[in-house]
Amino acid sequence: MPALALGAIGVVFGDIGTSPLYTLRECLKAAGGVSPTNVYGIVSLILWSIIVVVTLKYVCFVMRADNDGEGGILALTALASEVAPVRLRRVLLTLGVFGAAMFYGDSMITPAISVISAVEGVTLIDPHLSEWIVPIALVILTGLFDLQKRGTGAVGKLFGPVMLLWFVALAVIGVTNIVGRPGILLAVSPTYAFVFATHAPATAFIVLGSVFLALTGGEALxxxxxxxxxxxxxxxxxxxxxxxxxxxxxGQAALVLSKPSVISQPFFESVPSWALIPLVVLSAFATIIASQAVISGAFSMTKQAVQLGLLPRIPVVHTSSDEIGQVYVPFINLTPYVAVVFLVLFFRSSDNLAAAYGIAVASTMLLTTLLMYFITHCLWRWKPVATFAVIVPMALVDLLFVSSNANKVMDGGWFPLLAGAALFTIMTTWHKGREMVVQQIRDDSLELAPLIQSLTTGEHPVMRTQGTAVFPGGVADMTPSAFLHNLKHNGVMHQINIFMAGSTDNTPHVSDDDKVALKDLGNGCYSVAVRHGFMEIPNIPDVLRLLERRIPGWHYDPADVSFFLGRDTIVATGKSHVMSLWRERLFAFLARNAAQAAEYFSLPPNRVVEMGGQVNL
Structure with a gap:
């Protein structure tokens, strides 16, 4: 427990833990300056927002809805789709995909705003250093993204102790300033938040968009x-x-009441001058760790999305021989890096970035609440009164934060929304395109069992050759195009033929006992249904080792097995009634640039034979 708790401190809480760098400053700026009503009301709003959204909603409620131990909006979508009525499953999938897209969009801002807000502390050391903020931030971010290909295992061991020191420092700094003005503790009462909201409702509504900055990272829990x-x-x-x-x-609130002039940097002004440089250094490390958590989360979500059929195959590099969860996705690493560099150069300060931050993740939190309705109603079997008593208040709070963040759209919130919309389009297009391809294959292909029967027991059986032929990635019960091409060009069948059709379950992992279902088609031919969880990457050699116990007298020898893959060219014809021509062309482009099937399935390159084909949409 202590080791796991320390690890959680280092990874899970990096984003929400660095919010004090800029949250109160942005709230006071939105409120129009320092006054007792503003300060007491805002800090009370921050406290009760954290209690309601993070503690009650996520820690006490949403975390109960684990999908075989896994969390996140895609895992929640898979779990809700499993228990919801069939007619609603496509709707739930759309909600989950939209939430994941918004997560990607907002996660691009996290490294930028976190690192640049920490570096801005150097201006208190020397005001002339302000022109170096952007270059220093870019150097730190470049080093961080470059570090990803080396793996996070070694660096991860430092995360926990550094973040533990960070949170202890936050508490000590806060207590030191509270002692100077203990009356600020009265703001624990929600009446101060109520008075602030009723005194100037329009201002309070705008301030809520900045209060939400204290909650970003709550979804990471x-x-x-x-x-x-x-x-x-x-x-x-x-x-x-x-x-x-x-x-x-x-503590920051107590400080700004005593010294209103520190409103521009209340966090760094909270310490004496001798502690400023150590605090800037510690802040830089904390923001790097916060950024690392977001990047690692993007890698994990990408792996889930590929397995759930929402993204094309993307090369995934395992950076640890011991921990399967430690992965590096080169394309996903490059894309956020380019976006982060653009954000730093375009916005140039944490003030400007704060105006763009929050709207996308607020949307994800609302979608999480909507998905939780199906968990409570369909899985936990709560009574309707209990379900609505919990879900409706949470949804109203989420709607309040979404609407209060809506005014950020023109000030920079357009960026995460635009990035999220682009990714949503890609994910839905790929998912629908795959469905169309599978249907096209079913319409154009021959049924597998009757064909095998005719080829092996007919009047003119096909010549057989030694060895084993494996046909991965097929459609269940249908003949793979690679098999037909092999017959056409080589005129032979192998002694053992294994036809594999894969599917992804709505659970993270599938046990070895349940992973394969074997059907004997006779005469050395077998149809295999392979199931994987959405946290697993298919590994065909491992599946073949499982089949050794199922196929009598057969032994998996890598040197004796040939893998036949179909490389289909997708042609956009514009004749489909399901997708428009531009989406067909987008799907064809994604298919052309997907990772090679041999690499994705972990096949030995020297044992792979690829056969070309064409699919007209």
Missing amino acids: YADMGHFGKTPIRVSWLVLVFPALVLNYF
């Missing part, structure tokens, strides 16, 4: 649940992270 488990995350949050954050926010 659920998304990273599979890495550490519920209990370590809950213990870390309740014992250390939550108290440290609250103390620091209250």
Whole structure:
């Protein structure tokens, strides 16, 4: 438990843990400046928003909805789709895909705003260093993204202790400033938030968009649940992270009441001058760790999306021989890096970035609440009264934050929305395109069992050759095009022929006992249905080792097996009534640029034979 809790502190809470760098500053800026009503009301709003959204919603409620131990919006979508009425499953898939797309869009801002807000502390050391903020931030971010290909295992060991020091520092700094003005603790009462909201409703509504900055990263508590488990995350949050954050926010509030002139940088002004340089350095490390958590989360979500058929095959590099979860996705690493560099150069300050931050992740939180309705109603079998009593208030709070962030669209919120919309289009196009291809194959292909029967027991049986032929990635019960091409060009069948059709379950992992279902077609031919979880990457050699126990007298010898793959060229014809021509062309483009099937299935390159074909949409 202590080790898991320390790991959770280092990985899970990086984003929400660095929010004190800029949240109170942006809230006071939105409120129009420092006044007792503003300060007490805002810090009370921050406290109760964290209690309601993070503690009650995520820690106490949403984390109960684990998908075989895994969390995150795609895992939740898979779980909800499993239990929801069939007619609603496509709707739920759309909601989940949209939420994942919004996560990607907003996660591009996290490294930019976190690192640049930490570097801005150098201006208190020397105001002339302000012109170096952007170059320093770009150097740090470039080093961070370059580090990904080396794996996070070694660096990850440092995450926990550094973030533990960070949260202890937050608490100590907060207590030091509260002692100077203990009256700020009265803001624990929600009446101050109520008075602030009723005194100037329009201003309070705008301020809520900045208050939400204290909640970004709350979704990570659920998304990273599979890495550490519920209990370590809950213990870390309740014992250390939550108290440290609250103390620091209250400490900053006490400071700005005593010295309104520090409103531009209340976090760094909270310490004496001798502690400023160490705090800037510690802040830089904390923001790097926060960025690392977001990048790793994007890698994991990409792996899930590929397995669920929402993205084309993307090369995934395992950076650890011991931990299967430690992966590096080169394309996903490059895309956010380019986006982050653009954001830093375009917005140039954490003030400007804060105006773009929040709207996309607020949408993801709302979608999580809507998906939780199906979990409570269909899976947990709650009574309708209990379901609505919990879901409706949470949805109203989420709607309030989404609407309060809507005014950020013109100030920069368009960027995560645009990035999310582009990814949503790609994911839905790929999913629909795959369905069309599978249907086209079913319409044009021959049924496998009757064809095998005619080829092996007819009047003119096909000549057989030694060895084993494996045909991965086929459609269940249909003849793979690679098999027909092999017959056409070589005129032979192997002694053993294994036809594989894969599917992805709505669970993260499938046990070895349930992974394969074998059907004997006779005369050395076998149809195999292969099931994988959405957290697994298909490995055909491992599947063949499982089949050794199922096929009598057969032994898997890599030197004796040939893998026949069909490389189909997708042609956009514009004749489909399902997708428009531009989406057909987008799907064809994605298919051409997908990772090679041989690499994706972990096949030995020198044993692979590829046969070309064409599919007209």
